[in-house]
Amino acid sequence: MRQRPVVVGLGEILWDVFPDGARFGGAPTNFACSSAGIGREASDVYMVSAVGTDELGDKAIDALVEHGVHVDAVTRNSRPTGKVHVKLDKSGHASYEFEADAAWDRLQWSNHLEQLAKRTDIVCFGTLGQRSETSLAAVRRFVTSTPSNALRILDINIRRPFIQDEVIVDSLKLANVLKLNDEELPELKRLFQLTGSPLSMLHQLLDRFSFQIVALTRGSNGAILVRGNEVSEEPGVHVDLVDTVGAGDAFTAVLAIGVHQGRDLQWINHKACEVAAFVCSQSGATPKIPDRLLLSPKNSPPMS
Numbered sequence: 125m126r127q128r129p130v131v132v133g134l135g136e137i138l139w140d141v142f143p144d145g146a147r148f149g150g151a152p153t154n155f156a157c158s159s160a161g162i163g164r165e166a167s168d169v170y171m172v173s174a175v176g177t178d179e180l181g182d183k184a185i186d187a188l189v190e191h192g193v194h195v196d197a198v199t200r201n202s203r204p205t206g207k208v209h210v211k212l213d214k215s216g217h218a219s220y221e222f223e224a225d226a227a228w229d230r231l232q233w234s235n236h237l238e239q240l241a242k243r244t245d246i247v248c249f250g251t252l253g254q255r256s257e258t259s260l261a262a263v264r265r266f267v268t269s270t271p272s273n274a275l276r277i278l279d280i281n282i283r284r285p286f287i288q289d290e291v292i293v294d295s296l297k298l299a300n301v302l303k304l305n306d307e308e309l310p311e312l313k314r315l316f317q318l319t320g321s322p323l324s325m326l327h328q329l330l331d332r333f334s335f336q337i338v339a340l341t342r343g344s345n346g347a348i349l350v351r352g353n354e355v356s357e358e359p360g361v362h363v364d365l366v367d368t369v370g371a372g373d374a375f376t377a378v379l380a381i382g383v384h385q386g387r388d389l390q391w392i393n394h395k396a397c398e399v400a401a402f403v404c405s406q407s408g409a410t411p412k413i414p415d416r417l418l419l420s421p422k423n424s425p426p427m428s
Contacts, residue, residue, distance in 0.1 A: 128167055128168050129167050129168070129245035129246055129381070129384050130167075130168050130170065130240075130243050130244050130245050130246070131156070131159045131160075131163075131167045131168065131169045131170070131244075131245065131246045131247075131248075131380065131381070132156070132169075132170045132171070132172055132197075132240065132241075132244050132246065132247040132248070132266075133152035133153055133154075133155045133156030133157075133159070133169070133170070133171050133172070133173075133193075133248055134152055134172045134173070134247055134248065134249040134253065134263055134266055134267070135150070135151065135152035135153075135172075135173060135228065135249055135250050135252065135253025135254075135259075135263060136150040136151065136152060136153065136173060136206055136226075136228040136250075136252060136253045137150050137153045137171065137173040137174070137175050137184050137188075137198065137205070137206060137227075137228055138150040138153070138205070138206030138207055138208050138222075138226065138228065139180055139183075139184070139205065139206065139207050139208070140208055140210045140369060140408075140409065141207055141208065141209045141210060142210050142212070143211075146180070146207070147369075147407075147408045147409065148183070148184060148187040148408075148409070148410065149208070149369065149370065149408075149409045149410075150173075150206065150228075151250050151252065151253075151279055151281045151372075151373050152171070152173070152248055152249060152250060152253060152279070152373075153171060153173070153188070154370045154373035154374070154409045154410055155248045155279070155373045155376050155377050155380075156169050156170070156171045156188070156191075156193045156248075157187075157188070157191040157193060157409075157410040158370070158373055158374040158376075158377035158378075158399075158403075158410060158413070159246075159377040159380065159381060160191050160192035160193050161191060161192070161377075161410065161412065161413040162374070162377055162378060162381065162399060162413050162417065162418055162419050163377075163381045163418070163419045167246075167381055168194065169192065169193045169194065170193065170194040170195075170196075170197050170240060171188055171193050171194070171195060171197065171198050172197045172198070172231070172237060172240070172266060173197075173198050173199075173228050173231060173253075174198065174199045174200065174201055174203075174227045174228050174230055174231045174232075175198060175199075175200055175205045175206075175227045175228070176200065176201065176202070176203055176204045176205040176226075176227040177200050177201070177202065178204055178205055180204070180205035180207070181200055181205040181227065184198075184205055185198060191410060196236070197236060197237060197240055199231070199232065199234075200227070201227050201230045203225060203226055203227040203229065203230055204223075204226060204227060205226065205227050206222075206223065206226035206227060206228050206229075207222075207223045207226070208220045208221065208222045208223065209221040209223075210369065212367055215365070217343075217367075217368055220283055222252075222283065225256075228253065228259060229255065229256035229258065229259050230256070230258055230259070231253075231258065231259040231262045231263070232258065232262060233261065233262045233265050233266075237262070237265075237266055237269075238265075238269055240266075241265075241266045241267075241269035241270050242269060242270070242271065243271075244270045244271070244274055245271075245274055245275065245384060246274065246275045246277065246380045246381070246384055247266065247267060247270055247274060247275070247276055247277065248277040248278075248279055248376060248377075248380060249263050249266075249267055249276075249277070249278060249279070249295070249298075249299075250278070250279045250280065250281035250295075251278075251280055251281055251282060251287075251288075251291050251292055251295055252281050252282075252283050253281075254291050254295070255288075255291075260291070264294070264298065267298050267299075268298065275300065275301055275336070275380060275383060275384055276298060276299045276300050276301065277299060277301040277302075277303060277376060277379075277380055278295050278296060278298070278299035278301070278302050278303070279303045279304075279372070279373070279376055280292065280295075280302070280303070280304040280308045280311075280312070281308075282307075282308045282311055287311065289315060292311070292312075292315065293315065296329075296333050297333065299333070299335065300334075300335055300336050301335060301336055301337050301338075301339075301379075301380075301383065302329060302333070302335050302337075302338045302339070303338075303339040303341070303372070303375070303376050303379065304338075304339070304340060304341075305340070305341045305342070305343070305372055306322070306340065306341070306342045306343065306345075309322060309325060309340060312325070312329065313325060316328070316329070316332065322340060322348065323348060323350070323355065323357075326338045326340055326348060326350045327350060330350055330352075336351065336383070337349060337350065337351045337379075337383060337389075338350045338351075339375070339376075339379055341371075341372050341375055341400070342360070343360070343368070344360040344362075345359070345360050346358045346359040346360040346361075346393075346397050347375065347393055347396065347397055347400075348393075349379075349389050349392065349393045351389055354389050356389045356390045356392070356393040357393075358390070358393040358394055358396075358397045359397075360397065360401070361397050361398055361400075361401035362401075363401045363402070363404055363405040364405055365404050365405070366404065366405055366406055366407050367404070367407065367408075368404055369408065369409045370403050370408065370409025370410055371400040371401070371403040371404045372400065373409065374396075374399045374400050374402075374403045374410075374413075375396040375397070375399065375400040376396075377399075378392065378395050378396035378399050378400075378419065379392060379396050381419050382395065382396070382419065385419075395417070395419070398417055399413065399417050402414070402417060
């Protein structure tokens with residue numbers, strides 16, 4: 125593998141519309157921005173998606189560039205740039221209402237995407253980005269076109285009403301790393317008749333799909349990582365909560381780069397929980413990551 129891995133966020137680009145205004149977002153977009161932010165000297169990050177030819181599309185491109193993400197695989201079409209209306213409860217937790225038939229639903233396969241896929245070391249994709257037949261075909265072709273040793277990370281990202289069992293199952297078969305949260309685990313429990321404790325269910329998923337690693341984020345209760353017989357359980361990091369938007373995506377970014385670098389499982393989990401907690405302490409999904417939380421390049425001493 126190259127010293128600087130090629131990291132790809134694959135799927136939806138959208139704007140989170142809060143009561144006080146619109147903020148840049150989308151799970152794979154947040155992942156890409158966070159990957160570029162935490163690994164400024166450790167990775168080359170690309171976004172694969174589509175935006176409209178509207179003002180929000182212009183702003184989306186500008187925001188990606190500002191975060192250090194390559195945008196040559198972001199296409200533009202006649203549909204509006206994606207939007208999701210976000211509501212926050214009293215504890216800062218978010219619920220989402222997605223607008224239909226957005227630009228990212230029209231993501232088309234191309235020779236350019238094929239060439240990028242062939243040199244990708246890490247790709248993160250979700251189930252929401254496959255809600256249309258067009259984008260589903262492009263997402264799956266990209267993932268299957270990556271090298272056999274690439275990390276193919278599925279961030280299950282279940283968003284009602286876009287829950288299709290077939291899409292979930294097929295995506296699980298494509299991935300070799302799974303990240304989910306404690307609200308999504310019950311959906312997989314239902315699908316696969318998982319039993320026992322959350323840790324037991326993670327082991328069952330690991331065995332069933334031969335994942336390299338499974339990650340369960342639990343909000344303020346931290347996270348569990350499972351790799352083979354190795355388990356890391358990390359408690360939550362206390363912060364003054366502003367909102368949780370983007371925290372899981374930041375966790376996934378640390379997980380992705382840390383696994384690619386061959387870091388210790390407990391180190392990855394601790395660092396990922398720290399970064400996710402910091403995001404929760406800030407407004408918006410992709411705040412600038414402070415220097416103390418950055419990931420050093422491969423073969424450099426791990427940062428404390």
